[in-house]
Amino acid sequence: xxxxxxxxxxxxxxxxxxxxxxxxxxxxxxxxxxxxxxxxxxxxxxxxxxxxxxxxxxxxxxxxxxxxxxxxxxxxxxxxxxxxxxxxxxxxxxxxxxxxxxxxxxxxxxxxxxxxxxxxxxxxxxxxxxxxxxxxxxxxxxxxxxxxxxxxxxxxxxxxxxxxxxxxxxxxxxxxxxxxxxxxxxxxxxxxxxxxxxxxxxxxxxxxxxxxxxxxxxxxxxxxxxxxxxxxxxxxxxxxxxxxxxxxxxxxxxxxxxxxxxxxxxxxxxxxxxxxxxxxxxxxxxxxxxxxxxxxxxxxxxxxxxxxxxxxxxxxxxxxxxxxxxxxxxxxxxxxxxxxxxxxxxxxxxxxxxxxxxxxxxxxxxxxxxxxxxxxxxxxxxxxxxxxxxxxxxxxxxxxxxxxxxxxxxxxxxxxxxxxxxxxxx
Numbered sequence: 001x002x003x004x005x006x007x008x009x010x011x012x013x014x015x016x017x018x019x020x021x022x023x024x025x026x027x028x029x030x031x032x033x034x035x036x037x038x039x040x041x042x043x044x045x046x047x048x049x050x051x052x053x054x055x056x057x058x059x060x061x062x063x064x065x066x067x068x069x070x071x072x073x074x075x076x077x078x079x080x081x082x083x084x085x086x087x088x089x090x091x092x093x094x095x096x097x098x099x100x101x102x103x104x105x106x107x108x109x110x111x112x113x114x115x116x117x118x119x120x121x122x123x124x125x126x127x128x129x130x131x132x133x134x135x136x137x138x139x140x141x142x143x144x145x146x147x148x149x150x151x152x153x154x155x156x157x158x159x160x161x162x163x164x165x166x167x168x169x170x171x172x173x174x175x176x177x178x179x180x181x182x183x184x185x186x187x188x189x190x191x192x193x194x195x196x197x198x199x200x201x202x203x204x205x206x207x208x209x210x211x212x213x214x215x216x217x218x219x220x221x222x223x224x225x226x227x228x229x230x231x232x233x234x235x236x237x238x239x240x241x242x243x244x245x246x247x248x249x250x251x252x253x254x255x256x257x258x259x260x261x262x263x264x265x266x267x268x269x270x271x272x273x274x275x276x277x278x279x280x281x282x283x284x285x286x287x288x289x290x291x292x293x294x295x296x297x298x299x300x301x302x303x304x305x306x307x308x309x310x311x312x313x314x315x316x317x318x319x320x321x322x323x324x325x326x327x328x329x330x331x332x333x334x335x336x337x338x339x340x341x342x343x344x345x346x347x348x349x350x351x352x353x354x355x356x357x358x359x360x361x362x363x364x365x366x367x368x369x370x371x372x373x374x375x376x377x378x379x380x381x382x383x384x385x386x387x388x389x390x391x392x393x394x395x396x397x398x399x400x401x402x403x404x405x406x407x408x409x410x411x412x413x414x415x416x417x418x419x420x421x422x423x424x425x426x
Contacts, residue, residue, distance in 0.1 A: 075131065075147065075149065078130050078131065078149045079130070080129055080130055080131055081097060081098075081129070081130050082097075082098040082127055082128070082129055083095040083096065083097060083098060083127070083128060083129070083130060083148055083151070083153075084096045084097075084098055084125065084126075084127055085125070085126055085127075085128055085134070085148060085151055085180070086122050086124070086125050086160070087122070087123055087124040087125075087163065087178055088121065088122055088123055088159070088160070089121050089122075089123045089355075089396065091162050091163045091164055091174075091175065092159045092160040092161065092162055092163070093151055093152075093160050093161060093162075093163045093166075093178075094151065094152055094153065094154040094158060094159070094160025094161065095148060095151040095152070095153050095154075096153065096154065096155070096156075097153075098127060121355055121365075121398055122398065123396060123398075124178060126180045126182070127182070128148045128180045128182045129148060129182065129186075130147070130148050130149040131147065131148070131149065131186070132147070132148045132180060132181055132182045132186050133145060133146070133147060133148075133180075133181040133186060133214075134146040134147070134148060134151075134178060134179070134180050134181070135178070135179040135180075135181060135194070135211060136163065136167065136175045136177070136178050136179075137175065137176060137177040137178075137179070137196070137221060137230060137233045138169065138173050138174060138175050138176060138218075138230070139173065139174055139176050139229040139230050139231070140170065140173045140224070140229070140230070141196075141198075141220060141221055141222040141223065141224045141229075141230045142173070142218045142219065142220055142221060143211060143218060143219060143220075143221040144167040144175075144218040145211075145214035145215070145216075145218075146166060146167075148180075150166070163175055163178075167218065168216070168217055168218070176230065176231065176232075177230075177232060177233040177234075179194070179233060179234070179235055181208075181235075185208065185235065188208050188209045188211060188212035189208060189209065190207050190208065190209040191237070191238070192207075192208045192235060192236065192237050192238075193205045193206060193207055193208060193235070193236050193237070193238060193256075193261060194206050194208055194211065194221070194233055194234070194235060194236075195233065195234050195235075195236045195240075195242060195256060195259070195283075195285065196221065196222050196230060196232065196233045196268070197230070197231055197232045197233075197242075197244060197271060197280060197283035198222070198224060198225075198228045198229060198230055198231060198268070198280070199228055199229050199231050199279040199280050199281075200225060200227075200228045200274070200279065200280070201244065201246075201270060201271050201272035201273065201274050201279075201280050202222075202225070202228065202267065202268045202269070202270060202271060203242070203244070203259055203268055203269060203270075203271030203272075203283075203325070204222050204259070204262050204266060204267070204268030204269070205236070205256060205259045205260070205261050205262065206221070206222075206261060206262060206263065206264055207261050208235070210263060210264050211264075219264065220264055220265060221233070221264055222264070222266075222267070222268060223265055223266060223267045224267075225267070231280060231281070231282070231283065232282065232283030234283070234285040236256055236285060238256060238257065239256075239257075240256050240285050240286060240287065241253055241254065241255060241256065241285070241286040241322065242254060242255075242256050242259075242271070242283065242284075242285055242286075243283070243284040243285075243286060243303070243320060244271055244272040244280050244282070244283055244329070245280065245281055245282040245283075245284070245305070245332055245342065245345040246272060246274055246278050246279065246280055246281065246329075246342070247278055247279055247280075247281050247341040247342045247343065248274070248275060248278040248335055248341070248342070249305075249307075249331060249332055249333050249334060249335035249339075249341075249342050250272075250328055250329045250330065250331060250332060251303075251320060251329050251330060251331075251332035251345070252271070252272045252323050252325070252327055252328070252329030252330070253286075253320045253321065253322050253323060253329070254271075254322055254323060254324060254325040255322065258324070258325040259271070259325065269325070269326070270325070270326040271325055271326065272325075272326070272327070272328070272329060273326055273327055273328045274328075275328075281342060281343060281344065281345065282344060282345040282346065284303070284345065284346065284347050286301075286317060286347070300316055300317055300318055301317050301347045301348065301349055302314035302315060302316055302317060302347070302348055302349070302350075302368075302373060303315050303316075303317055303320065303332070303345060303346075303347060303348075304344075304345065304346055304347075304348045304354065304368065304371065304395070304397075305332050305333045305342055305344070305345045305380070306342070306343055306344045306345075306356070306383055306392055306395040307333065307335070307339040307340045307341060307342050307343060307380070307392065308339075308340035308341050308342075308343050308391040308392050308393075309338060309339055309340040309386065309391070309392065310356075310382060310383055310384045310385065310386045310392050311338065311339045311340075311379065311380045311381065311382060311383060312333070312371065312380045312381070312383045312395070313333060313371065313372060313373070313374040313378060313379075313380035313381060314348060314368065314371050314372075314373050314374070315332070315373065315374060315375060315376050316373065317347070319375065319376050320332075320376070330376065331376050331377050332345065332376060333376070333378070333379065333380055334377060334378060334379045334380075336379060338379065339379055339380065340391070343391075343392055343393060343394060343395070344392075344394050344395035344396070346395065346396065346397050347397075348368045348397055349368065350368055350369040351368070351369070352367075352368045352397055352398070353365060353366065353367050353368065353397075353398045354366060354368060354395055354396065354397050354398060355395070355396050355398055356383055356384045356392060356394075356395055357392070357393050357394040357395070357396070358384070358386065358390050358391065358392055358393060359390065359391045359392075359393040360387075360390050362390070364383075364384045365398070366383070371383065383395075
């Protein structure tokens with residue numbers, strides 16, 4: 001095409017566009033000058049909208065118009081997700097996404113779920129949804145509420161946040177029991193209970209739905225006598241056996257049906273008769289499948305007792321027969337001048353590990369399988385060798401998780417689990 005002809009075509013295009021714009025301007029001016037045209041155009045547009053978006057049913061709407069709009073809270077913006085919540089012995093709590101936690105466990109290097117100091121370890125680990133509740137009981141008999149999404153998230157290297165800083169605790173008050181309400185418990189069912197025990201042997205069973213009205217300042221869970229403290233709390237369904245242990249070496253086991261439900265403000269009833277100067281140091285709730293094993297691969301759980309002079313033993317739970325509530329019970333371990341007072345009791349399996357704690361801050365970690373299983377009326381064996389003037393102050397079961405399984409199979413992992421208890425055992 002010749003350049004002259006191409007230039008002529010461009011001129012014709014520009015002239016046509018000019019004429020089109022002028023026609024549109026004239027039409028718009030005519031609309032502005034004639035109100036009847038404005039009305040006709042609006043009517044036509046509304047008719048088109050009705051035909052495109054209208055409903056065949058008279059009065060039906062695609063959107064709902066409400067006069068009052070509900071305010072959205074922070075929880076409404078939290079996506080439901082499963083979290084791994086860990087609580088350390090010294091009271092540091094944190095959460096971790098379940099997928100991330102499992103991905104770390106498959107690394108094959110046996111990394112710990114939480115980076116803790118040498119004098120700390122994971123005391124409790126559970127999986128809960130971000131919208132689940134956590135009930136936190138203090139030694140003053142009060143209960144505080146916490147949502148899982150409120151627990152600070154952290155990676156493997158973080159310790160978390162001190163749980164005492166998350167509640168308006170009174171001076172000297174400390175959280176002693178943490179109960180997650182997952183699954184069916186999230187709705188606080190009335191057919192489940194919170195079973196509580198104090199140091200003076202008072203027990204109480206309160207329906208779970210009595211705790212269904214959360215308050216930031218906490219509420220009274222049990223009314224305590226002067227000088228008494230709450231030492232234990234557990235979720236039950238009314239079909240468990242409860243075991244109480246005193247520092248005098250006695251234990252009582254009874255059906256929880258012997259304790260009638262009471263309200264939050266009540267004091268409770270006597271669960272164990274104590275001699276003067278003695279106190280309850282542990283409450284254990286026996287599951288139905290824990291009282292009997294299934295062959296050698298799944299033996300019954302044992303009760304592990306420890307005394308202040310470093311002695312202890314584990315005894316099959318089947319040797320603890322039922323006694324009436326409010327009695328002194330039976331001998332759990334012979335209390336002698338050699339043994340001293342009983343300081344701890346817990347349910348364990350041979351595959352578990354425990355941590356022994358002295359009043360001078362010395363920690364010894366050992367396997368339960370290295371502790372001899374003996375009868376109730378024996379004195380036990382040496383768990384830890386103590387220096388003069390040193391006492392064993394506590395014993396706690398270390399939560400078993402898949403991180404420990406990885407560590408057991410990883411030859412490069414430095415296994416410093418203290419075998420002292422095994423070498424001390426005769």
